[in-house]
Amino acid sequence: MADKTFDWLNPFGSIDLGIANWADGIKQWAISNRDLIQPTKRFFETVITGIESALHSVPPLVMLAVLVLVAWQTAGRRTAILVGACLLILGILAPEAWGLAMTTLAIVIASVILCVLIGLPLGVLAGKSDRFEAFIRPILDTMQTIPAFVYLVPVVMMIGIGNVSGVIVTIIFALPPLVRLTSLGIRGVNPSVVEAARAFGASPGQILRKVELPLATPTILAGLNQTIMLSLSMVVIASMIAVKGLGNEVLRAMGRLDAGKAIVGGLGIVMLAIVLDRITQGLGRSGRDKGHRHWWQTGPVGLLTGLFAKRG
Amino acid sequence: MAEAREDVIRCEGIWKIFGDKSRQAMEAVRSQGLSKKDIREKFDCVVGVQNASFTVGRGEIFCIMGLSGSGKSTLIRHINRLIEPTSGAVYIEGQNVNAMNAEALRKLRAEKIGMVFQSMALMPHRTVRDNVAFSLEVRGKSEAERARVAARAIEMVDLTGWDAKYPDELSGGMQQRVGLARALAADPTILLMDEPFSALDPLIRRQLQGTFMELSAELHKTTVFITHDLDEAIRIGDRIAIMKDGVLVQIGTPEEIVTEPADDYVAEFVAGISKLDLVTAARIMQPFAAHVQAQGPQDTASWPVGRPEMNLNELVDLAVGTDHPILIASEGKPVGVVTKRALLRGIQGREEERAA
Numbered sequence: 256m257a258d259k260t261f262d263w264l265n266p267f268g269s270i271d272l273g274i275a276n277w278a279d280g281i282k283q284w285a286i287s288n289r290d291l292i293q294p295t296k297r298f299f300e301t302v303i304t305g306i307e308s309a310l311h312s313v314p315p316l317v318m319l320a321v322l323v324l325v326a327w328q329t330a331g332r333r334t335a336i337l338v339g340a341c342l343l344i345l346g347i348l349a350p351e352a353w354g355l356a357m358t359t360l361a362i363v364i365a366s367v368i369l370c371v372l373i374g375l376p377l378g379v380l381a382g383k384s385d386r387f388e389a390f391i392r393p394i395l396d397t398m399q400t401i402p403a404f405v406y407l408v409p410v411v412m413m414i415g416i417g418n419v420s421g422v423i424v425t426i427i428f429a430l431p432p433l434v435r436l437t438s439l440g441i442r443g444v445n446p447s448v449v450e451a452a453r454a455f456g457a458s459p460g461q462i463l464r465k466v467e468l469p470l471a472t473p474t475i476l477a478g479l480n481q482t483i484m485l486s487l488s489m490v491v492i493a494s495m496i497a498v499k500g501l502g503n504e505v506l507r508a509m510g511r512l513d514a515g516k517a518i519v520g521g522l523g524i525v526m527l528a529i530v531l532d533r534i535t536q537g538l539g540r541s542g543r544d545k546g547h548r549h550w551w552q553t554g555p556v557g558l559l560t561g562l563f564a565k566r567g
Numbered sequence: 568m569a570e571a572r573e574d575v576i577r578c579e580g581i582w583k584i585f586g587d588k589s590r591q592a593m594e595a596v597r598s599q600g601l602s603k604k605d606i607r608e609k610f611d612c613v614v615g616v617q618n619a620s621f622t623v624g625r626g627e628i629f630c631i632m633g634l635s636g637s638g639k640s641t642l643i644r645h646i647n648r649l650i651e652p653t654s655g656a657v658y659i660e661g662q663n664v665n666a667m668n669a670e671a672l673r674k675l676r677a678e679k680i681g682m683v684f685q686s687m688a689l690m691p692h693r694t695v696r697d698n699v700a701f702s703l704e705v706r707g708k709s710e711a712e713r714a715r716v717a718a719r720a721i722e723m724v725d726l727t728g729w730d731a732k733y734p735d736e737l738s739g740g741m742q743q744r745v746g747l748a749r750a751l752a753a754d755p756t757i758l759l760m761d762e763p764f765s766a767l768d769p770l771i772r773r774q775l776q777g778t779f780m781e782l783s784a785e786l787h788k789t790t791v792f793i794t795h796d797l798d799e800a801i802r803i804g805d806r807i808a809i810m811k812d813g814v815l816v817q818i819g820t821p822e823e824i825v826t827e828p829a830d831d832y833v834a835e836f837v838a839g840i841s842k843l844d845l846v847t848a849a850r851i852m853q854p855f856a857a858h859v860q861a862q863g864p865q866d867t868a869s870w871p872v873g874r875p876e877m878n879l880n881e882l883v884d885l886a887v888g889t890d891h892p893i894l895i896a897s898e899g900k901p902v903g904v905v906t907k908r909a910l911l912r913g914i915q916g917r918e919e920e921r922a923a
Contacts, residue, residue, distance in 0.1 A: 451688035454647055454759075455702040455749070456677025458669075465704075469692045 278409075285413035296419050299365075303418045307361035315346060315353045322530060328554035330537020338530050345526040349519045352501075356523050359490050359500035362418060363531070366425040366486045371479065374430050378437020378475070379463065388438060395431040403428060403492045411496050421498035429485035436478025440471030476539035483535055487528050501527070574658075575756060575789040576623040581645055581655035583638070583813075586612030593653045603812065615641040616652075617813040626787040630804030631815075632797055632836075638813035639793045640685075643759055646791060647680045648672060659757065677702045681750030681788075685762040687742045689734040695721065695745050696730035702753045720752040721745075723782060740771035747779065751786070758790040765795065776802065797836055801825070801845065809833050821845050825916070842916050848882055849875035851913040852895045852903030867901065870894040875902060879913055886910055 261269050285292070310318070319342045327335035346353050381388040406427060414420045444467050452466045468475075490502030504520030507513075551560055584592045584606065592610040595601050603614045616638045623629040633639040644650040645657055648664050657664040659679065667675065681702075689698050697704070699720050700713040708716075721730050724744040734742055743763060750758055763779075764772040780803060783790065794800050800807045801821040808818040809832075817829035825845050828834035852875070859865070871885040872894050882905060885893050893910075895903040905913075 445688070447684060447686045447688040448690055450649060451682070451684060452690070452701070452705075454649055454676055454680070454682040454684075455705060455753075456673040456675075457701075457705045458673060461705050465701075466690060470690075 282409050282412045285409070289413075292414060296414055299419045299422065300417070303361060303365045303422065306364055307358055310357040310361050311354065318357075319343070319346070322534075324555050326530070326534050326537065328550065328556055329534050330540075331554070334533045334537060338533055341526040341529045345523055348523055348526075352519060352523050355499070355501045355504060355520075356527055359487075359502065359524070359527065362421055362425065362490065362493065362498060362500060363483065363486050363527075365418075366422045366429060366489075367479070367483055369422065369426055370430050370433055370482050370486070373426070374433035374478075374482070375437055375475070378434040378478070379441060379468075381434060381438035382441025382467075382471075391434065395434055398427050399431045403489070407492070407496060416497040418498055420496050421493035424493055424496070425486045425489040428489050429482045432481035432485065433475075433478040436481065437471065437475050440474030440478075441467050443474060444470045473539050476535065480532060480535040480539060483531050484528060487524060487531065490524060572624040574622040575625050575627075575660055576629075576646060576791065577658040578619060578621050578642075578645065579656050579658070581616055581619045581642065581652045581657070583615040583641055583645070583650060584612045584653045585615050586610060588612055589653050597654075614813050616645070619655075619810075619813075619815050621808060621815060621818055623789055623791060625789055628783060628790045628792055628803055628805045630792045630794060630800035630807045631810055632794055632800040632807055633810030634795055637810045639795075639810050640761055641813075642810070643761055643791055643793050646757070646759055647676050647682065673705075677706050678753055679755050680757045680759060681753065681755040682759040683743070683746045683750045683761065683763040685765050687734070687739075687746045687766075689742055689745055689749075691734055694731050694733055695726065695737070695748075698734065698745055699730075699748045699752050701749060706753075716752055717748075720748040723751060724748045724778065738771075739767055740775060743767060743775060744778070747775075747782075751782070751788075756789060758788040760790060760792040762793050762795065764799070772799075779803070797840060801840065809836065822847065822850070826850055838916070842914055843880040843883075844878050846879050846913055847875065848873050848877045848893075848895050848903070848905055851879075851909050852905045853909065855895075855901045855903050858904040867894050872896050873905070879910065882910055883914075 313321070319339065322342060323335050323339045326338040345356055377391065381391055403424060407424060410420050410423050414423065448470070449462060449466060452462045457465065490498070490500060491505050492502070494500065494502035494506045501520045501523040504523070505517055508516035508520060551557060582593060582596070584596075586592065588610045589612050592601075592606045592612040595609070596606065601609070603617070606612050606614055619642055621629070631639045631642060641650060645652050646659070646664070648657070648667075652665065656666075659675065662675075664672070664675065690701070693701070696714070696717045700708075700717040703713045703716055717730065718727075721727055724747050726741065726744050726748065729737065729741070734745065737745065743766075746763065750760075760779075764775050767775065776799065783803075792800070792803055794803075801824075804821060806818060806820055807824050809816045809824065809829075811832055817824060817833050819827070822845050824833065825837045825840055825842060828837055853861075869889075870891040870893065871889055873882055873885055873896075875895055875897050877885075877895075882893060886905075886907060892907065893905040894901050895905060
């Protein structure tokens with residue numbers, strides 16, 4: 256295209272900065288340096304398989320009961336009933352649906368744990384420093400808006416197909432709301448309370464641990480809820496790089512134009528989403544909204560401790 | 568007081584200029600003596616506090632009175648260095664607060680200075696007890712000691728039984744009692760009160776002023792008390808500083824402020840203040856010798872006798888029973904005379920008689 260004459264009205268046609276080649280170069284470098292990446296990959300692989308086999312080893316009915324109890328504890332009786340119903344629907348959708356859902360859940364759990372490990376410190380930093388916030392904001396915007404297919408290929412080139420790549424792809428998409436809402440939560444803490452903590456001799460670390468993080472917790476948990484929802488919405492795309500689970504069912508059904516199978520996979524994802532959403536939303540409501548009762552004073556645990564207290 | 572005054576807090580030439588170019592502005596003030604307006608126009612900086620110097624003695628209650636925006640809240644935050652001065656220094660018991668490192672400063676704040684805020688600034692996620700014990704908690708004191716100290720502080724402000732409640736379960740007045748308990752918990756030398764009662768309704772405010780003054784009489788804390796209410800300043804303060812636009816216009820006892828206002832601004836403020844409890848006989852009396860010179864020797868045997876430190880209220884009580892002037896005697900010797908006319912003018916706040 257260099258021999259093309261330069262057109263003033265359409266200058267863009269003759270400019271080639273070679274960004275595509277340059278990006279491809281990074282990919283080539285990654286391929287030739289695979290040995291560096293493999294040990295890290297193996298570590299995460301074992302973690303994910305560990306979570307997955309743990310979830311699979313629990314009998315479905317026991318898992319259902321546990322999740323219902325957790326929902327009751329975090330969000331109340333009404334939500335517990337809803338969660339139970341959703342899990343029942345998930346179970347009777349198809350014989351293999353429960354197992355697939357657990358595989359998907361394992362990927363989501365692994366992604367969310369990593370999101371928290373990465374996102375919480377970044378969010379706190381962004382909440383404290385305007386400069387860091389200004390720096391990280393466009394990066395977060397990019398992570399959220401860039402189509403997943405763009406980074407799917409380089410990630411696969413670097414790390415190969417499988418669960419680890421799936422988790423990385425999911426983190427790229429699901430991390431931003433946690434960082435944003437952590438920052439928002441830290442910034443939303445009443446400055447006069449922070450000043451009071453300072454006036455009584457608290458160090459910056461103590462202010463963070465004893466004042467800012469506790470007061471920002473409802474907002475941070477709202478961010479966690481969003482992160483979980485987004486990582487669940489990535490399961491179909493992740494299945495393109497050989498991640499098993501409900502997403503894979505949808506993908507395969509698409510390939511075979513099998514509407515029935517697609518509905519099984521899709522509904523399964525929705526049921527799982529409702530369950531996770533309700534449980535984490537319950538976490539997000541602060542103790543003050545619940546009338547200052549501690550978590551051990553409510554729900555099934557409250558019932559148990561109440562029984563023991565009566566006996567004692 | 569006769570004994571030598573020991574300064575607990577000493578502020579020396581504190582300037583606070585807000586803005587990105589505060590350093591340059593400060594230089595310009597030093598070299599050229601720019602006015603506030605010049606600084607705003609030339610450097611885009613706002614002067615918060617302008618060359619404030621004062622000392623507070625041990626056990627003294629020092630009121631800083633000013634309207635909103637006068638810089639009084641900025642000034643009080645220099646004492647525990649929540650705000651760094653642009654120029655000047657604060658000394659607490661002879662130690663330069665502005666030269667302290669972070670750890671020494673935290674120790675000072677936690678152990679020597681208690682602060683009460685207008686907005687209460689209680690921590691909503693902590694119980695009353697945990698709020699009160701906060702300064703001990705950050706110093707790493709044991710659970711048992713925290714519980715003991717918090718219980719004592721909560722008892723001082725009559726909130727026993729409320730210690731497991733959360734701040735939002737308490738009324739405004741009770742919340743500020745918690746604020747006071749938190750400030751007193753570590754048994755600090757100094758109390759900083761930043762308009763502590765301004766956000767409360769008048770009845771509760773009076774009640775809390777009462778509580779504060781009782782505690783103050785008992786504990787003898789060196790106190791800096793910020794208020795925009797001159798009545799409150801006069802009721803509470805041993806000395807009052809009047810602040811206007813970042814400048815300490817006048818510092819003096821309530822009586823001095825009321826009877827000898829430094830300028831029109833202060834005069835306007837004190838115009839509506841009742842002098843009955845503030846002005847003493849010593850201020851309005853005519854010296855005995857001058858009286859004898861003017862009126863000739865008189866038989867003072869039937870005159871009521873007062874003391875120089877009696878206030879106008881007490882003088883009125885003496886005056887209503889007789890037609891004679893009041894003889895003011897100190898240690899048995901007559902030192903002055905208060906005529907009816909002088910007394911009435913004194914209540915009005917004018918001192919015609921004395922000037923004449």
